[in-house]
Amino acid sequence: MANEPREPSRLTATGxxxxxxxxxxxxxxxxxxxxxxxxxRHRRFVWPATAFFLxxxxxxxxxxxxxxxxxxxxxxxxxxxxxxxxxSQFVMAFVVAWVYSRWAAxxxxxxxxxxxxxxxxxxxxxxxxxx
Amino acid sequence: xxxxxxxxxxxxxxVILTLGITIWASRQTKTAVDFYxxxxxxxxxxxxxxxSGDYMSAASFLGIAGLISLFGYDGFxxxxxxxxxxxTVLILIAELLRNSGKYTMADVLAYRMRQRPVRSAAALSTVxxxxxxxxxxxxxxxxxxxxxxxxxxxxxxxxxIAGVGVLMIVYVTFGGMIGTTWVQIVKAVLLMxxxxxxxFLVLAKFGFSMNKMFSDAATASGKGxxxxxxxxxxTSTIELVSLGLALVLGTAGLPHILIRFYTVPTAQAARRxxxxxxGIIGSFYILTTFLGFGAAALVGHEAxxxxxxxxxxxxxxxxxxxxxGEGSFGGDLFLAFIAAVAFATILAVVAGLTITASSxxxxxxxxxxxxxxxxxxxxxxxxxxxxxxxVIGAIAIVLASFARGQNVAFxxxxxxxxxxxxxxxxxxxxxxxxRFTTSGAVTGILVGLFGSLLLVVIGxxxxxxxxxxxxxxxxxxxxxxxxxxSIPLGFAAAWxxxxxSREPASEEMYxxxxxxxxxxxxxxxAEVAPAAKARSSATRPSG
Numbered sequence: 172m173a174n175e176p177r178e179p180s181r182l183t184a185t186g187x188x189x190x191x192x193x194x195x196x197x198x199x200x201x202x203x204x205x206x207x208x209x210x211x212r213h214r215r216f217v218w219p220a221t222a223f224f225l226x227x228x229x230x231x232x233x234x235x236x237x238x239x240x241x242x243x244x245x246x247x248x249x250x251x252x253x254x255x256x257x258x259s260q261f262v263m264a265f266v267v268a269w270v271y272s273r274w275a276a277x278x279x280x281x282x283x284x285x286x287x288x289x290x291x292x293x294x295x296x297x298x299x300x301x302x
Numbered sequence: 303x304x305x306x307x308x309x310x311x312x313x314x315x316x317v318i319l320t321l322g323i324t325i326w327a328s329r330q331t332k333t334a335v336d337f338y339x340x341x342x343x344x345x346x347x348x349x350x351x352x353x354s355g356d357y358m359s360a361a362s363f364l365g366i367a368g369l370i371s372l373f374g375y376d377g378f379x380x381x382x383x384x385x386x387x388x389x390t391v392l393i394l395i396a397e398l399l400r401n402s403g404k405y406t407m408a409d410v411l412a413y414r415m416r417q418r419p420v421r422s423a424a425a426l427s428t429v430x431x432x433x434x435x436x437x438x439x440x441x442x443x444x445x446x447x448x449x450x451x452x453x454x455x456x457x458x459x460x461x462x463i464a465g466v467g468v469l470m471i472v473y474v475t476f477g478g479m480i481g482t483t484w485v486q487i488v489k490a491v492l493l494m495x496x497x498x499x500x501x502f503l504v505l506a507k508f509g510f511s512m513n514k515m516f517s518d519a520a521t522a523s524g525k526g527x528x529x530x531x532x533x534x535x536x537t538s539t540i541e542l543v544s545l546g547l548a549l550v551l552g553t554a555g556l557p558h559i560l561i562r563f564y565t566v567p568t569a570q571a572a573r574r575x576x577x578x579x580x581g582i583i584g585s586f587y588i589l590t591t592f593l594g595f596g597a598a599a600l601v602g603h604e605a606x607x608x609x610x611x612x613x614x615x616x617x618x619x620x621x622x623x624x625x626x627g628e629g630s631f632g633g634d635l636f637l638a639f640i641a642a643v644a645f646a647t648i649l650a651v652v653a654g655l656t657i658t659a660s661s662x663x664x665x666x667x668x669x670x671x672x673x674x675x676x677x678x679x680x681x682x683x684x685x686x687x688x689x690x691x692x693v694i695g696a697i698a699i700v701l702a703s704f705a706r707g708q709n710v711a712f713x714x715x716x717x718x719x720x721x722x723x724x725x726x727x728x729x730x731x732x733x734x735x736x737r738f739t740t741s742g743a744v745t746g747i748l749v750g751l752f753g754s755l756l757l758v759v760i761g762x763x764x765x766x767x768x769x770x771x772x773x774x775x776x777x778x779x780x781x782x783x784x785x786x787x788s789i790p791l792g793f794a795a796a797w798x799x800x801x802x803s804r805e806p807a808s809e810e811m812y813x814x815x816x817x818x819x820x821x822x823x824x825x826x827x828a829e830v831a832p833a834a835k836a837r838s839s840a841t842r843p844s845g
Contacts, residue, residue: 254530
């Protein structure tokens with residue numbers, strides 16, 4: 172099983188590291204405090220955000236099935252609660268997308284760039300030492 | 303000039319234009335990276351427009367307008383689901399996928415897993431989802447050409463379907479990914495412009511009062527206030543939840559959308575492209591209100607179902623009425639214009655789907671499984687992709703002839719259920735679950751794919767009195783959309799397959815994947831010059 176072909180490591184800039192070397196290198200990176208922090212931030216945002224939009228979205232279909240009378244109630248002129256609730260889903264999607272991109276630009280990108288550049292220069296140094 | 307010859311002239315004009323772009327692009331397609339991923343040089347906003355072009359298919363333009371015009375509020379639920387689905391893509395998938403893949407959806411799985419089994423399974427599900435999606439587009443094309451040429455009968459629809467097939471093959475064989483990217487962009491602009499114009503004119507008809515549009519639509523539908531509330535198309539909560547799950551989770555499992563993220567240079571560009579797509583697609587789906595309710599009020603139930611019993615022609619017929627009605631020059635002109643836009647929409651989506659399925663077959667199955675990834679022969683790979691495009695086109699044409707008379711949005715909803723069941727569990731577990739194994743991935747894909755397809759086949763649209771076979775008996779599965787059963791089934795199979803196996807190599811590689819997917823370290827870079835090309839082939843897997 173272990174001999175089955177897999178993608179060779181492409182984590183290194185040169186791509187010439189062996190798999191064992193790459194695994195050792197990434198284990199070190201995986202324990203890097205910056206990497207741990209990056210992953211923690213990512214998980215702490217994406218799962219709650221996903222839960223939020225899924226619940227908000229599914230409540231539209233659930234209400235459409237369980238409470239057609241409520242959904243058909245006219246709030247403003249011919250605008251029913253159901254139609255306005257459906258429109259609010261668009262607003263919700265635009266807002267969540269905006270919040271996400273703001274969050275990623277300030278909380279993720281700087282950390283990810285920093286980590287990537289540090290790892291890259293470290294690899295180049297390691298390579299020079301070994302040659 | 304009759305509306306038939308006018309619409310034909312406009313249509314031919316558009317085909318010449320798009321083929322011109324495709325031929326221009328084909329001169330720039332030289333390497334495999336070009337063919338599959340447009341050299342990773344596509345900008346974020348361009349990719350966002352192209353994603354919108356890939357996404358807004360016959361289902362969105364013809365199907366949703368038709369459902370709203372016949373059933374009112376219930377049709378609009380499709381619009382909502384198909385937009386919110388992009389949050390799943392944006393938040394959970396797009397950036398990590400961009401950093402860890404190369405050409406196809408299977409690249410992400412192959413990163414950690416044993417290549418041959420996962421690539422075979424992923425190629426199978428990519429082809430499966432794409433064919434179900436293609437069937438819907440072909441049905442839309444058939445209905446459209448029947449209306450345009452004023453033809454009656456089934457032979458006309460089959461001819462139309464075959465015509466689209468030929469055009470699509472020309473697109474894919476000559477244009478590759480740069481060609482289809484530009485076709486998507488041109489089509490997205492045309493579709494948005496056409497829809498905005500139509501919506502504006504509809505609103506003008508009602509003195510810019512949505513109130514009047516809603517009340518006229520409710521009156522004309524003969525259903526009164528029920529037309530503005532849920533319940534005319536869907537009466538069961540379980541059916542609604544099933545459809546909702548398929549729509550909101552399906553997009554993140556659509557191979558032809560996912561591979562678009564490989565065409566951009568960075569994760570940030572991938573994020574920007576989803577934001578652009580959400581803006582464009584969201585605006586479009588809000589406008590489906592005017593297409594649908596406008597058609598209900600101005601065209602009327604009888605005329606819509608007379609042209610196509612599933613309502614697929616509501617949008618083009620609305621254009622005809624707005625332009626001055628049947629027989630008037632304005633009516634014919636506007637009908638021709640909107641029909642050409644719809645046709646371009648279908649062609650572009652068909653091209654995007656076909657190139658995805660054929661790339662996956664050539665790259666995942668032919669190059670990495672049959673040839674075991676040795677001595678990469680790029681020319682042979684591209685040739686296999688072109689032959690696959692032919693075969694897939696032929697299969698879709700045959701199956702579409704059975705699905706005639708179904709609503710296009712409904713049919714695409716099925717493709718979403720298949721995508722969410724077969725692909726999403728495996729993609730999510732690959733990116734987020736360290737313990738995940740090859741057995742889990744293969745089980746998840748196969749159970750999700752065949753489970754969802756089987757439930758459609760034994761469901762009310764194929765089996766039983768309203769279906770195609772065993773009309774005398776009741777369908778074995780009560781729901782039209784299988785999502786609520788098949789999606790959890792796909793997740794459960796992927797989980798169970800994982801728990802029954804152990805794969806330390808996958809767990810080790812996960813460490814590498816998480817660093818790479820979050821930081822972009824070692825991710826595929828944009829190819830800018832021949833020198834860069836040479837470097838990338840030097841580092842390409844050798845076996």
